[in-house]
Amino acid sequence: MSSEVKLDAKIPDGPLAEKWDRHQFNLKLVNPANKKKFQIIVVGTGLAGASAAATLAELGYNVKNFCIQDSPRRAHSIAAQGGINAAKNYANDGDSVWRLFYDTIKGGDFRAREGNVYRLAQLSCNIIDHCVAQGIPFARDYGGLLDNRSFGGAQVSRTFYAKGQTGQQLLLGAYSALMRQVATGKVTLFPRREMLDLVTVDGKARGIVTRNLITGDIETYDAHAVVLATGGYGNVFNLSTNAMASNVTAAFRAYKKGAYFANPCFTQIHPTCIPVHGTYQSKLTLMSESLRNDGRVWVPKKPGDKRRPAEIPESERDYFLENKYPSFGNLVPRDVASRNAKEQCDKGKGVGETGLAVYLDFADAIARDGEDVIAGKYGNLFEMYEKITGENPYKTPMMIYPAVHYTMGGLWVDYNLMSTIDGLFVLGEANFSDHGANRLGASALMQGLADGYFVIPYTIGGYLAGTEFADVNAAKTPEFAESVDAVQRRVDKFLSINGNRTVSEFHRELGLILWEHCGMSRNEEGLVKAKTLIQNLRREFWENVYIPGTGQDLNQSLENAGRVADYLEFGELMVNDALERKESCGCHFNTAYQTDENEAKRDDENFCHVAAWEYTGDDETPRFHKEPLVFENVELSQRSYK
Amino acid sequence: MISKTINLTLKVWRQNRSDKIGRLETYPAKDISVDMSFLEMLDVVNEDLTRQKKEPIAFDHDCREGICGMCGAVVNGRAHGHEKETTLCQLHMRHFSDGDTIVIEPWRARAFPLIKDLVVDRSALDKVIAAGGYISVNAGGAPDANSLPISRDVAEKAFNAAACIGCGACVAACPNASAMLFVSAKVSHLAALPQGKPEAARRAMAMVRQMDACGFGNCSNETECEAECPKGISIIEIARLNREYFKSEFA
Amino acid sequence: MNWFIEMLRSSIGKKLMMAITGLAFILFLLIHLIGNLTLYGGKELFLSYVDHLHALGPLIRVAEIGLLTFAIIHVSTGLILFWQNLQARPVRYQVDKRAGGRTIGSATMPYTGVLILGFVVVHLLNFHFIDHTQQTVFQAVDATFAMLPYVVFYTVAVIVVAIHVSHGFWSLFQTIGANHIKYMPAIKGLGVIISLLVAAGFGFIPVYVSFIM
Numbered sequence A: 001m002s003s004e005v006k007l008d009a010k011i012p013d014g015p016l017a018e019k020w021d022r023h024q025f026n027l028k029l030v031n032p033a034n035k036k037k038f039q040i041i042v043v044g045t046g047l048a049g050a051s052a053a054a055t056l057a058e059l060g061y062n063v064k065n066f067c068i069q070d071s072p073r074r075a076h077s078i079a080a081q082g083g084i085n086a087a088k089n090y091a092n093d094g095d096s097v098w099r100l101f102y103d104t105i106k107g108g109d110f111r112a113r114e115g116n117v118y119r120l121a122q123l124s125c126n127i128i129d130h131c132v133a134q135g136i137p138f139a140r141d142y143g144g145l146l147d148n149r150s151f152g153g154a155q156v157s158r159t160f161y162a163k164g165q166t167g168q169q170l171l172l173g174a175y176s177a178l179m180r181q182v183a184t185g186k187v188t189l190f191p192r193r194e195m196l197d198l199v200t201v202d203g204k205a206r207g208i209v210t211r212n213l214i215t216g217d218i219e220t221y222d223a224h225a226v227v228l229a230t231g232g233y234g235n236v237f238n239l240s241t242n243a244m245a246s247n248v249t250a251a252f253r254a255y256k257k258g259a260y261f262a263n264p265c266f267t268q269i270h271p272t273c274i275p276v277h278g279t280y281q282s283k284l285t286l287m288s289e290s291l292r293n294d295g296r297v298w299v300p301k302k303p304g305d306k307r308r309p310a311e312i313p314e315s316e317r318d319y320f321l322e323n324k325y326p327s328f329g330n331l332v333p334r335d336v337a338s339r340n341a342k343e344q345c346d347k348g349k350g351v352g353e354t355g356l357a358v359y360l361d362f363a364d365a366i367a368r369d370g371e372d373v374i375a376g377k378y379g380n381l382f383e384m385y386e387k388i389t390g391e392n393p394y395k396t397p398m399m400i401y402p403a404v405h406y407t408m409g410g411l412w413v414d415y416n417l418m419s420t421i422d423g424l425f426v427l428g429e430a431n432f433s434d435h436g437a438n439r440l441g442a443s444a445l446m447q448g449l450a451d452g453y454f455v456i457p458y459t460i461g462g463y464l465a466g467t468e469f470a471d472v473n474a475a476k477t478p479e480f481a482e483s484v485d486a487v488q489r490r491v492d493k494f495l496s497i498n499g500n501r502t503v504s505e506f507h508r509e510l511g512l513i514l515w516e517h518c519g520m521s522r523n524e525e526g527l528v529k530a531k532t533l534i535q536n537l538r539r540e541f542w543e544n545v546y547i548p549g550t551g552q553d554l555n556q557s558l559e560n561a562g563r564v565a566d567y568l569e570f571g572e573l574m575v576n577d578a579l580e581r582k583e584s585c586g587c588h589f590n591t592a593y594q595t596d597e598n599e600a601k602r603d604d605e606n607f608c609h610v611a612a613w614e615y616t617g618d619d620e621t622p623r624f625h626k627e628p629l630v631f632e633n634v635e636l637s638q639r640s641y642k
Numbered sequence B: 001m002i003s004k005t006i007n008l009t010l011k012v013w014r015q016n017r018s019d020k021i022g023r024l025e026t027y028p029a030k031d032i033s034v035d036m037s038f039l040e041m042l043d044v045v046n047e048d049l050t051r052q053k054k055e056p057i058a059f060d061h062d063c064r065e066g067i068c069g070m071c072g073a074v075v076n077g078r079a080h081g082h083e084k085e086t087t088l089c090q091l092h093m094r095h096f097s098d099g100d101t102i103v104i105e106p107w108r109a110r111a112f113p114l115i116k117d118l119v120v121d122r123s124a125l126d127k128v129i130a131a132g133g134y135i136s137v138n139a140g141g142a143p144d145a146n147s148l149p150i151s152r153d154v155a156e157k158a159f160n161a162a163a164c165i166g167c168g169a170c171v172a173a174c175p176n177a178s179a180m181l182f183v184s185a186k187v188s189h190l191a192a193l194p195q196g197k198p199e200a201a202r203r204a205m206a207m208v209r210q211m212d213a214c215g216f217g218n219c220s221n222e223t224e225c226e227a228e229c230p231k232g233i234s235i236i237e238i239a240r241l242n243r244e245y246f247k248s249e250f251a
Numbered sequence C: 001m002n003w004f005i006e007m008l009r010s011s012i013g014k015k016l017m018m019a020i021t022g023l024a025f026i027l028f029l030l031i032h033l034i035g036n037l038t039l040y041g042g043k044e045l046f047l048s049y050v051d052h053l054h055a056l057g058p059l060i061r062v063a064e065i066g067l068l069t070f071a072i073i074h075v076s077t078g079l080i081l082f083w084q085n086l087q088a089r090p091v092r093y094q095v096d097k098r099a100g101g102r103t104i105g106s107a108t109m110p111y112t113g114v115l116i117l118g119f120v121v122v123h124l125l126n127f128h129f130i131d132h133t134q135q136t137v138f139q140a141v142d143a144t145f146a147m148l149p150y151v152v153f154y155t156v157a158v159i160v161v162a163i164h165v166s167h168g169f170w171s172l173f174q175t176i177g178a179n180h181i182k183y184m185p186a187i188k189g190l191g192v193i194i195s196l197l198v199a200a201g202f203g204f205i206p207v208y209v210s211f212i213m
């Protein structure tokens, strides 16, 4: 597994602050009259996809936009709660583009590119301007100006929000811009379509193959460039905070056609989620981490203590975060909080029926500030908690447990957001680019919108203007027919296995394997074991899965089967990646590499790079490539939250 | 697991696009934990059906957090079930009792053709938005976000209307299958804000025309929509839509 | 003019027509009620009111034509709405429950509407299209309400009108866009008061005429 070619990220030269400007100037432009000659496929209608499709259409390109849901407005981005960061410094508290850049790089544990992250911080301000012009009802203060809050342990207030529904409001903004272009005819929508293959012609991405989820038809679409904005793959763990249709399929199909997959093992686990309550559970619900501002996290000191929380006296409670991290206490970063909660539960100190939960207690805050003040801050979260659990958090402590939340890994892209396949661009959570080994709160929305509204419109122009295109036609070019064939064969195969286990059973089992061995903390032994377990499970899947119904119809079991089949391959890629990275960094915590304080210990000497994996064939070990990360503007430091 | 379980009888609408008519089929739902959501209960029934090599019940869902608007069915005659301001995915089984019979039907409206079982086609709602549910700004030219102060109350008002998740429960619950609550939510959201004012008149007219063309019924102020809306959208938004519409026509 | 017809044909336009004509009828009802209250003052007072009314001559004709036109608009639009709304849900629910929005008034609008139309026809036959040279209106009233079935019919009819108005009144404000948390409760309250007034004021007349006078 040695690297052959070094990956070139095409980061422009020049001082950090000027890179993007210079690059924009150097990019070739498509003549306005020529734009209408280009067809662009955008897969995904989340923040990244909808914003890209709308903006490209505004520029005059013809866009075909695809999504799984019945309407573009339902993409998973809709569920984001907390907010979106921007370096506006409206709070006058010392924020700046540089600080946002630095926080993001440091938060990512120095495993992201300086050039990309700086551009992201710069564009963050344009996003807010544009979104306000679109009519997004951000929270405001009494003077009528935009309100900000601090989020995810940041020391400045730079998070813009719309109650607890920021993602919804931002997505509806992008969706409305998109629908405006649908009305002009510049965008054609293809909802309820699942992309099942990428078609390349002469090494360039020239189209996709989809399954019409209602009729079951396998359809082909051609274009001059393909943009994937298909979101993250957190559902590889089965249980996560992601929407049910979130998948790796689109990205994985592209990977199999030659796009490298970068840092697949980097998954973020969010500490404040509602705990699992049964095997039938279908997804996990996130509770905003702002709760940790006032809630105190504790478990009983005695393992196996099954008394009710009120019966456990103060002296027998272990406020483990406060004890271990006196200066940050309950506000340590996501990964640290998550890991510690799991550690306590592994010691048998977990609470609740399953023993997989810790308390988040508001009693002190309520005694200090009064119920009204706490209700004012967290009223809707408390309601949501009660709706789901049937318990009243004003009276009894909440129970929380970490859950898979975000995937920093994704398809490798260069500074232009182009993958290793020419003409295949990847945006939003689906790419790997900006968050390194750990994403800061409120930065995913920012990245998705920066990619869609402000980066891709320029960089795709550079590609289109500088490329010679062969004539390609989905109905005639043989590559499309070949791809349809392969997709159809796979569908037929699924339906003919006729085994004895349901798709969900496999998914659940895969999720448990990964959660156990490739989750919050990892070690070599567990990873090696996981690899075998996944291989066996995959083999069993292809022999023993049962998928009811037919292929010529709406068949949700069939849809799931395709996604789980890809997860069963992708899971192994994650494990490979985790094995290859012999250090701890951000969310990748290998127990063999930790400081005396049990913190992630990076190895900048050997692992200051992006790991990118190239597909080499089914059941073959993928080829490893390395993109070294160069830090010219920041000094690599060790995180410490003691 | 020591949590309580209940047994239920489901009567679920089963129909394929190709079938002329559908029918209610009866299925037992056994050992349902009261901590499950309604959709998780359906998952369990579907797993059972699959194990018996029968086709599971098709239903739409995605976020399972009450925000994407994808889920929805009429449960015992109530859109999204009987809990107030709750989507089907957030309806929990503790609100049902052991031995209950639950009738589950799809949204019914001419404008929402049936696709399969509980899945219907709501693209009419997208068409209405495409007709004018936006502010016409292109990316790139916006002034500084704080150059236009907007009072907190106005922002709040806009937000309340913008909270609509486009689930279509208002249409399903309306005795007339009217989409007025949905349309009014978008018109109100944008009309409340200064950015949305320049196009307010054109927007209201275009969206109402499109709504009518989609085959929704006419509003007769039954207010069932407001009572069923999972996001608490008020019919005050409909009054506002009416005003905006008259303004657009008469001005 | 095209835009106007287009507007009226839209769903909100039809509502507007219902609202405006409905408002006119409610006003008419109130005036009619005030007039009829003279009955409680005895025959002389009532007849002098009738005389005064008839003295208005052409104005009355205009009002009559106006009311007739409004009635045609209200009834035909109402029927179109009823028909279209039935069409909007070709397959009905097997189980249909209310969520708490619908009231008796709102749920029965088309039916009470048709009943009222029938009632108005009978009412006009009873008191309007009669030979006024043969009998005074008072005599007609007296004679009609001497028959018990008429008393019952009229009493039931005004209750139906009251039910219709109970939804129609607040609803027309909602339609013309006048709904605000601050004053909607007052409008709704006023609607209830008007319905009760109509029911009590008109409803008691047949009883009064046949049993008390």
Ligand SMILES: Cc1cc2nc3c(=O)[nH]c(=O)nc-3n(C[C@H](O)[C@H](O)[C@H](O)COP(=O)(O)OP(=O)(O)OC[C@H]3O[C@@H](n4cnc5c(N)ncnc54)[C@H](O)[C@@H]3O)c2cc1C
Residues within 6 Å of the ligand: A043, A044, A045, A046, A047, A048, A049, A066, A067, A068, A069, A072, A074, A075, A076, A077, A078, A079, A080, A081, A082, A083, A084, A166, A167, A193, A194, A195, A196, A229, A230, A231, A232, A241, A242, A243, A246, A247, A249, A250, A286, A405, A406, A427, A428, A429, A430, A441, A442, A443, A444, A445, A446, A448
């Ligand atoms: C509960 C929750 C809360 C969050 N809160 C925040 C927050 O407060 N702040 C923040 O910054 N971030 C937050 N995040 C993260 C953030 O929401 C996501 O990272 C981001 O929205 C991803 O956007 P996207 O456009 O890349 O993809 P998505 O929104 O996931 O969209 C993916 C799109 O691709 C389509 N698609 C996928 N696969 C296929 C296929 N095979 N064929 C066709 N179409 C396909 C889907 O239909 C969908 O339209 C949160 C995440 C979760 C889960």
Ligand code: SF4
Residues within 6 Å of the ligand: B163, B164, B165, B166, B167, B168, B169, B170, B171, B181, B182, B185, B225, B228, B229, B230, B231, B232, B233
């Ligand atoms: S108005 Fe309410 S019921 Fe109607 S679509 Fe919006 S959220 Fe659903």
Ligand code: FES
Residues within 6 Å of the ligand: B060, B061, B062, B063, B064, B065, B066, B067, B068, B069, B070, B071, B072, B087, B088, B089, B090
């Ligand atoms: S599944 Fe998203 S609202 Fe219910």
